[in-house]
Amino acid sequence: MGAVPERIALSSGERPLKIVRRRSARRFILRLDDEDDAVILTLPRYASSAAALRFLDDNRGWIEQRLDELPPRIVFADGVEIPILGVPHVIRHRAESRGHGAAWLEPGTLCVAGDPRHLARRVTDFLRERARHELGLRARAMAMSIGRRVLRISVRDTRTRWGSCAHDGALCFSWRLILAPAAVVDYVVAHEIAHLKHMNHGARFWRAVEDLAPGSGAQRSWLRRNRARLLRFG
Ligand SMILES: [Zn+2]
Numbered sequence: 474m475g476a477v478p479e480r481i482a483l484s485s486g487e488r489p490l491k492i493v494r495r496r497s498a499r500r501f502i503l504r505l506d507d508e509d510d511a512v513i514l515t516l517p518r519y520a521s522s523a524a525a526l527r528f529l530d531d532n533r534g535w536i537e538q539r540l541d542e543l544p545p546r547i548v549f550a551d552g553v554e555i556p557i558l559g560v561p562h563v564i565r566h567r568a569e570s571r572g573h574g575a576a577w578l579e580p581g582t583l584c585v586a587g588d589p590r591h592l593a594r595r596v597t598d599f600l601r602e603r604a605r606h607e608l609g610l611r612a613r614a615m616a617m618s619i620g621r622r623v624l625r626i627s628v629r630d631t632r633t634r635w636g637s638c639a640h641d642g643a644l645c646f647s648w649r650l651i652l653a654p655a656a657v658v659d660y661v662v663a664h665e666i667a668h669l670k671h672m673n674h675g676a677r678f679w680r681a682v683e684d685l686a687p688g689s690g691a692q693r694s695w696l697r698r699n700r701a702r703l704l705r706f707g
Pocket residue numbers: 664668673674
């Protein structure tokens with residue numbers, strides 16, 4: 474297709490522009506990628522480049538407003554505050570680890586040693602490991618309390634689901650849950666563990682969730698309200 478640029482200039486600066494041509498699209502569809510702030514434009518198969526450019530131009534105000542509404546991106550860096558199980562911690566670079574390893578917790582502080590150029594990656598590695606540990610503790614305890622077993626726990630950077638559960642007891646969670654309050658983590662784990670007994674979202678399933686982690690309604694709404702914010706860390 475001709476000359477649709479790969480970036481779009483906005484009042485807040487340039488953003489990546491991704492064009493998706495879809496046979497089934499009946500009209501132009503605009504959305505934002507909350508991971509990298511890219512503008513994604515879906516086009517009907519036979520739309521011209523000129524029409525695409527005109528559409529982008531007509532909707533510039535909408536794009537700018539939506540970008541404004543995104544929660545701020547929180548890059549992991551020295552001095553930046555992040556929540557761990559909902560408790561604020563400031564990231565601090567330390568010259569020496571003194572046997573603590575690459576990253577460790579002190580009250581209110583996430584300490585990271587080594588080359589400052591690797592700090593962001595070390596923070597992510599630390600949080601992933603912490604998530605696996607905390608989620609694992611909860612999952613095993615809850616599973617035992619209902620007479621089920623957890624086969625394996627893995628953490629990933631999932632974007633559409635906080636957790637998932639296979640029939641064989643393999644659980645998968647988003648590492649970003651470690652940024653949420655403990656009660657929210659309890660709810661997500663309870664949800665997946667309850668699926669070891671009820672592979673559906675029926676009334677008995679929700680009663681099992683509520684038994685494992687009371688107050689699930691409030692935690693679910695916290696996750697809905699804070700999803701975009703959690704995806705903007707790192
Ligand atoms: Zn479910």
